[in-house]
Amino acid sequence: MAIARGGWLLITCACLALPRQASADTLKEALAQAYETNPTLEAARAQLRATDENVPIQRADGLPSLNASGQYTEYVVQATSSFINPERAAQAGLELSVPLYSGGRVRNGINAAETRVLAGRANLRATESSVFSQVVAAYMDVILQEAIVGLSSNNVDVLQVNLQATSDRFEIGDLTRTDVAQSQARLAQAESSLRSAKANLTEARERYIRLVGEMPTDLQAPPPLPGLPETPDDAVIVALENNPDMIAARREAKAAGYDIEVAGAGRLPTVSLFANGNYNNYLGTLGSISGSPADQAQTSSQAGVRVQMPLFQGGAVSARQRQAQANASAALERAIGTEREIIATVRAAYSSWQAANEIIRSSQAAVDAADLSLEGVRAENTVGNRTILDILNAQQELLSAQVDLVTARRNAYVAGFTLLAAMGRAEARDLGLEDEIVGPLYDPTEYYDRVRGNLWDWSRNPDPVAESTRTVDIPAPDGEISE
Secondary structure (H helix, E strand, C coil), X not given: CCCCCCCHHHHHCCCCCCCCCCCCEXXXXXXXXXHHHCHHHXXXXXXXXXXXXXXXXXXXXXXXXXEEEEEEEECCCCCCCCCCCXXXXXXEEEEEEEEEECCCHHHHHHHXXXXXXXXXXXXXXXXXXXHHHHHHHHHHHHHHHHHHHHHHHHHHHHHHHHHHHHHHHHHCCCCCHHHHHHHHHHHHHHHHHHHHHHHHHHHHHHHHHHHHCCCCCCECCCCCCCCCCCCHHHHHHHHHHHCHHHHHHHHHHHHHHHHHHHHHHHHCCEEEEEEEEEEEECCCCCCCECCEXXXXXXXXXXXXXXEECCCCCCCHHHHHHHHHHHHHHHHHHHHHHHHHHHHHHHHHHHHHHHHHHHHHHHHHHHHHHHHHHHHHHHHHHHCCCCCHHHHHHHHHHHHHHHHHHHHHHHHHHHHHHHHHHHXXXXXXXXXXXXXXXXXXXXXXXXXXXXXXXXXXXXCCCCCCCCCCCCXXXXXXXXXXXXX
C-alpha cells in the first residue's frame, strides 16, 4: 500500500520550539516504559493466562480419572440376633474411570476454549494498542501544554514591556490614561491565561505519570508515523483484516457456535470404562459360625463398560441449547457492531488527520502573517497612525495563531496514531520496541504451551505479585517549564 508522507515533516520538525535540557525522553522510551509497567496492560496479560487455563480444564473431562476412598466404622449397637456382627471395620477402595464417548461435549468444549484463547490474544493486542494510543495522546498533550505555557509566558513578558512603555509615554503626555488602562487589562488577562495554561500542564503531566509510570522529562518531538494510508478505503480494508477488536469479535462468535454443540450433547448417551477394587477388614471383630473362625478381610474387584442414556431431564438440555443459540446470535450481532465501529473510527481518524494537516499549513501562514502584522502595527504606532489597542489586538492575534499551530500539530499526530491503532498497526511489534530498551516482547503463547498439556493435579504457579510500578513516590508535578 502506498504511504502518504506529505505534511508529516510539518508535524515532526521543530514540533514545539521550547528550550531543551541535556537529558530528554523520547516517545519510544515512553511507550517502552508503559509496555513494561502499565497496570492495565499487565492485568490484560494475567487475564489471558486465566483464559488459557480453560483449555486444560475442558480437556480434563475427556481424560481418565482415578479416585481412592477409605472408611473406618465403629458398630456402636450390635444386632442381638446375630453371632457374627463385627465391632469395627476398615474399608479402602480404588476406582478408575475412562470416558469413551460424551456426545461431543468434550471435543466441542475444547474447541470453544481454544477459540476463546485466540480471542483473548486479540483482546490483549487491543489493550496494548489502546494503552499506546493513550500514551501517545498524553505525550503530545504534555508537549502541547508546555508550548502553550511558553507562549503564554512570553506573551506576559511582552505585555509587561508594553505596559511599561505605555506608562512612560503617559507620564510625558504622549498617551492617555485610557491607553494605560487598556494595557493593564490585557496584561491581567494574559496573566490569567498563563495560570490556566500552567494548570493544564500540571494535569497533562499527571495523565502521563498515570500511564507511563514516571515523570515526563524534556519530551522530544515524536518521529514520523509509518504506514499511513492514502485513502480512507485503504485504511478500512487493512482495519477489517488486522484490527484486534474485529478478530476477537469473530473468534467469540465462532466459540459461541461450539457452545451450542456442547449444550446439545446433554441429551446424548455417554460411554465409559470402569474398574474398581475394594478391601474390607473387620479388624478381628467378626464373629464365627459353628466354631469356625470367619475371614476378617475380604477383597473384591470389578471391571466393565458403563452406558448412561438420559431419557428425561425436564427440558433443561433444550433450554441450555436455546440459550447457547441466543448467545451465539448475540455474538454474531456484536461482531457486526464491532465492524461498524471500526469503519467509523477509521474514517473519522483519517478525516481528522487530513484536517489537522491542513490546519497546520493554514495556521503556519496565519502565524507568519500575524507576526508581520504586529511589526507593522508597532511601526505605524510610532508615527501616530495606530493606537495602543491596535498593538494589543495584533499581539493577541499572533498568540492565538501560535496556539492554533501547536494544537494542530498535536492533533495531527494523535489522529495519525489513532488511525494506525484502528488499522491494527500500533502495537509493540509494529513500533520496534523489541530492542535494547525492552528486550524480547511478551509472548502470549509461552504460558499456553506450558499449561495446555499439564496433567498434574498438584501443579500451581507462584503466589501472584504485582508486576506494574506504583507512582505514589513520584513528586507532584507543577506547571512550570525550563528556561
